[in-house]
Amino acid sequence: MELRGVVKEFDDGRVKALRGLDLTIMGGEPVAIIGPSGCGKSTLLQIIGALDRPTSGEVLFDAQPLQARRNLAAFRAREIGFIFQSFHLIPTLTAAENVEVPMFEIGLSRKARRARAVDLLESVGLGHRLEHLPAQLSGGERQRVAVARSLANTPRLLLADEPTGNLDSASASRIIELLVEIHRLHATTMVIVTHDPRVATRVGRVVHMLDGSIVSDGPIETENRT
Amino acid sequence: MTIAGMVWRNLFRRRTRTLLTVLGISVGVAAVVALIGFAQGLEKVWQEAYKARGTDLVVTKVTSRSPLPVPFEQRALQEFLDCPSIEASAALLSDMMGVEDSSAVLVFGWEKPSFLWDHLRFLEGRAPESGASREAAIGRIAASSLGKKIGDIIQIEFEEFTVSGIFESPALVENGAIVLPLEQMQAATGREGKVNFLNLRLKDPPTGVAEVKARLEKLHQGFSALDSAEVASRNSGIEIVRAMSWATSLLALFVGMFGVTNTMLMSVFERVKEIGILLAIGWRRARVMGMILLESLLLSLIGGVFGLLIGICIARALETADLLRGRLKADIGPGLFLVAMSLSVALGLLAGVYPAWRASRLQPGDALRSE
Numbered sequence: 244m245e246l247r248g249v250v251k252e253f254d255d256g257r258v259k260a261l262r263g264l265d266l267t268i269m270g271g272e273p274v275a276i277i278g279p280s281g282c283g284k285s286t287l288l289q290i291i292g293a294l295d296r297p298t299s300g301e302v303l304f305d306a307q308p309l310q311a312r313r314n315l316a317a318f319r320a321r322e323i324g325f326i327f328q329s330f331h332l333i334p335t336l337t338a339a340e341n342v343e344v345p346m347f348e349i350g351l352s353r354k355a356r357r358a359r360a361v362d363l364l365e366s367v368g369l370g371h372r373l374e375h376l377p378a379q380l381s382g383g384e385r386q387r388v389a390v391a392r393s394l395a396n397t398p399r400l401l402l403a404d405e406p407t408g409n410l411d412s413a414s415a416s417r418i419i420e421l422l423v424e425i426h427r428l429h430a431t432t433m434v435i436v437t438h439d440p441r442v443a444t445r446v447g448r449v450v451h452m453l454d455g456s457i458v459s460d461g462p463i464e465t466e467n468r469t
Numbered sequence: 470m471t472i473a474g475m476v477w478r479n480l481f482r483r484r485t486r487t488l489l490t491v492l493g494i495s496v497g498v499a500a501v502v503a504l505i506g507f508a509q510g511l512e513k514v515w516q517e518a519y520k521a522r523g524t525d526l527v528v529t530k531v532t533s534r535s536p537l538p539v540p541f542e543q544r545a546l547q548e549f550l551d552c553p554s555i556e557a558s559a560a561l562l563s564d565m566m567g568v569e570d571s572s573a574v575l576v577f578g579w580e581k582p583s584f585l586w587d588h589l590r591f592l593e594g595r596a597p598e599s600g601a602s603r604e605a606a607i608g609r610i611a612a613s614s615l616g617k618k619i620g621d622i623i624q625i626e627f628e629e630f631t632v633s634g635i636f637e638s639p640a641l642v643e644n645g646a647i648v649l650p651l652e653q654m655q656a657a658t659g660r661e662g663k664v665n666f667l668n669l670r671l672k673d674p675p676t677g678v679a680e681v682k683a684r685l686e687k688l689h690q691g692f693s694a695l696d697s698a699e700v701a702s703r704n705s706g707i708e709i710v711r712a713m714s715w716a717t718s719l720l721a722l723f724v725g726m727f728g729v730t731n732t733m734l735m736s737v738f739e740r741v742k743e744i745g746i747l748l749a750i751g752w753r754r755a756r757v758m759g760m761i762l763l764e765s766l767l768l769s770l771i772g773g774v775f776g777l778l779i780g781i782c783i784a785r786a787l788e789t790a791d792l793l794r795g796r797l798k799a800d801i802g803p804g805l806f807l808v809a810m811s812l813s814v815a816l817g818l819l820a821g822v823y824p825a826w827r828a829s830r831l832q833p834g835d836a837l838r839s840e
Contacts, residue, residue: 294749295834320751327837331746335478340470345750353471392750 244268244291244400244432249300251286251455256298260286262455263300270399271430275443278452284436285404287452291434292323292402304400320348324393324431328405330385332377338364338388339373345395363391367421383414390421401425403435407442419445472756476763479736490732491772494813497722498776501809503783504714506799511710512701513800518640519697521588522559525674526681526694528667537563540663541692549688550667554677559583560664562654568625568647569615575646576625578654584670589648594619594634599650605630608644609637623647628657641797669694722816725772729820733765737828744828745836754829761825762818769817773810780809 244267251261260283268274276284289295290302293315302309304322312318332341342360351359364373367387377385386406393401403422407415423445426433435442443449451459480487519527528546529538543560550558560580568574579585581599589596589606597604605623607615612635617623621632625647638644655661671677682694701707737744747757784799 289834289837292749294837295832314753316748316751316753318751319749323751325749327746331742331837333475333743333746335482336470336475340475343470344747344752347472347756348751348753356470396751 245303245306246287246291247301247303249287249290249297249302251283251290251295252298260455261290261297264455264457266450266457266460268432268434270432272448273426273433273446274435274448274450275446276434276436276450276452277438277443278458282452283455284452288402288404288434288436291400292325293319317348320345321396322399324396324398324401326386326389326393326401326403326406328408330377330382330389330409332385332388332392334377337374337376338369338380338384338391341377341388342392342395345392349396359395360391363394364388367391381414382410383417386410386414386418387421390418390425394425397429399432401431401433403433403437405436405438407437407439415439416441472760473763476760476767479764480767483736486732486735487768490728490768491775493728494722494725494769494772494817495776495779497718497725497816498773498809498813499780499783500721501718501812502777502780502801502805503787503799504718505711505805505808506780506784506801507787507797508707508711508714509800509805510798512704512707514641514797515701515704515707516697518638518642519668519700521639521643522585522668523588523670524559524668524697525671526669526678526696527700528669528685528692528694529665529700530692537565538665540660540665542662543664543667544662546667546689546692549685552681552684554671554673554680554684555669556672557584557670559585559668559670560651561585561666561668562651562658562660562664563666564654564658566626566658568611568623571615574611574615575642576654577643577646577648578651578657578664579648580664581650583668585668588640589636589638589643591634591636594632597630597633597648597650597653599652603628603630603653604633604650606634606636606648607632608646608648609635610645611647614645625649625657722812726769726816726820729765729768729772729817730823732768733761733821733824734827736764737761737824740828741831741836741839744831745833745839748831748833749837757831758825758829761828762821765821765824766814766817769813769820770810772817773813776813777806777809 246264246266249261249264252259264287276287278284286295290297293309296310309315333344336344339357339360342363343356346356346359361373364370367390369384369387369391372380372384380388406422407418410418419442422433422435425431435446437443448462450457530541540562562578564576565573566576568576586596592609597606605625607617607623615623617632619632619635622629623632630649655663669681671681678696685692685694695703744757781801784801788798
C-alpha cells in the first residue's frame with residue numbers, strides 16, 4: 244500500500260487533517276501509527292481503508308489507485324478488516340451473527356457463514372459466547388468479537404483504530420496478543436493506530452504523526468530513541 | 470442469520486414506535502376492508518335483489534344512472550315486449566318515501582300478477598290484493614323497525630294502507646322495504662301508468678340477452694336493457710358510495726404511509742453510525758437500501774394483517790348495529806384482502822424509498838465520525 248502526497252481537509256479547507264503524507268506499507272508488514280489526539284491518525288486509517296477519499300494525493304493498493312476502483316464496497320469487503328476503538332458491533336445481533344455480517348458480501352451460504360463465524364469466535368476464545376448479545380459481553384469480549392469479525396473475509400489488510408483504547412489492562416494485553424498471533428499465522432498486513440505503548444513495542448515499525456504530518460517513521464528502536 | 474432476520478429484530482428496538490406505526494397502517498387497511506366491503510356489499514344486495522326476482526334483464530331509461538330512474542310510460546314498450554325470446558315481463562315503480570316517522574323507506578310497486586312476487590316468503594299474512602283494498606306487504610326488517618304487525622294501518626306519504634303480510638326475501642334490500650301492488654303505488658305517487666323498471670325473464674337467457682338488447686335498441690331509443698350486475702354497477706348511488714369509500718380509505722392509507730416514512734427516517738437517523746459500520750465492512754449501498762426497504766415493507770405487512778382483522782371486526786360490528794342490521798352486509802372476500810394487502814405492500818415500499826436512499830447515500834467515514 245502506498246500513499247503519495249495525501250491531503251485531507253474538512254470544513255471547506257479550514258481544518259487540515261493530513262498535510263501531504265507519503266507512506267509505503269509492504270505486504271505482511273505490521274505498522275503502528277502513534278501521535279497525540281487530533282494529529283490525523285484516524286483520518287489516515289479511514290483513507291487507507293477507503294472509507295474516505297483524500298482531498299488530494301493518491302492511495303495505491305497493489306500498485307493500483309483506490310480512486311480508480313469501481314466498487315470500493317467490494318474492495319473493503321474482500322481486502323480489508325476493520326477493528327474500531329468502540330467495537331461497533333450491531334447491538335441486536337449475537338456474537339456469531341455479528342461475525343457473519345461481512346460475509347453477506349462474499350456469497351457464502353447461510354450454513355458456511357455460520358460455520359466460519361463459529362470457527363473464528365473459537366479462535367479468539369469466545370466459543371462459549373456465540374449466542375450472547377454485545378450488551379451481555381465484557382469490553383474485552385466485545386473487542387474479540389470485533390477482531391473475529393474483521394477476519395471474516397480473510398482480508399489482506401487489517402486496520403485497527405485504538406483497539407485497546409476502551410479496555411482494561413488485562414483485556415488490552417489479550418487483544419494485543421491476539422493481533423500478534425493473527426500476524427504470525429496469516430502474515431496479514433496490519434496498520435494499528437494506538438496510544439498504547441505496549442502495542443507499539445510489539446510491531447516492527449512505528450510511524451509518529453503530529454499535526455497531520457509524519458514526523459518519524461522507522462523500527463521501534465528508532466522510535467524509542469526519539 | 471439472514472438479512473430478513475436482522476430486519477425483524479430491528480423492528481423490536483423501539484417497540485412502541487413500531488406498534489404505533491403498524492397501527493397507522495392498520496387503520497388505513499381496516500378502512501379499505503370495512504368501507505370497500507360495505508360499498509361492495511351495497512352492490513351485492515342490489516344484484517341479489519334482481520337474481521332473487523328471477524330477472525334476466527332490466528329495462529330502464531338509458532340516461533338515468535340513478536338507483537331510482539326517471540319513470541316512463543309503461544305502454545311505451547308494448548311493441549318491444551311482443552318478442553318470442555321474452556318469457557315474461559313485470560313492471561315496477563320504486564321510490565324512497567316517507568313512511569310514518571321514517572323519512573326515507575324504499576317502497577316498491579310491483580305488477581300483479583307477476584313473477585316478482587314469487588320469491589317472497591310470507592312469515593305472516595299474505596300478499597296485498599289489487600283493487601280498492603289498499604293493502605301493503607312489508608319486509609321483515611321494515612316491520613320490526615316500524616313496529617308493524619298484520620292488520621295495522623301504515624301511512625305512506627299521505628295515504629294509509631293496511632298491512633296484509635310480513636315477508637322475508639333472499640334480497641336484503643327488500644327486507645327493509647314495503648311492497649304495494651303497482652297501480653296503488655302509481656296512485657300514491659301520482660304517476661298513473663308510469664313505471665321506472667321493466668323486469669324481463671327470458672326463455673333462453675345465455676343466447677337471448679344479446680338479441681333482446683339489440684331489439685330494444687332498434688325499437689326504442691333512449692332505453693337500455695341491463696343484466697343484474699350491470700344495473701348494480703351503473704347505479705350512481707353505488708358509484709358515489711364506492712368513490713367515497715375509496716377516497717376515505719386511500720386517505721387513511723396515505724396517512725399510514727407517511728407514518729412509516731417518518732418512522733423509517735427516524736430509524737435511519739438513529740442508526741447512522743451502525744449503517745456506517747455496515748458500509749465500512751463492505752456492505753454494498755444496494756444491500757443497505759434493501760435492508761431499510763425490507764423493514765418498511767415488513768412494517769406495512771404486519772400493519773396490513775392487523776388492518777384486515779380490524780377491518781373485519783369493524784364491518785361485522787357495524788352489520789349488527791341498529792342502523793344496518795339486516796339491511797346491508799359487507800362483502801369481504803379474498804379479492805378485497807388481496808387488494809388491501811397489495812395496497813399496503815405497495816405503499817410500504819413507497820414509504821421506505823426515501824429513508825432507504827438516505828441510508829444508502831451515507832459516507833462511511835462521515836457516518837462513523839457521527840455522534
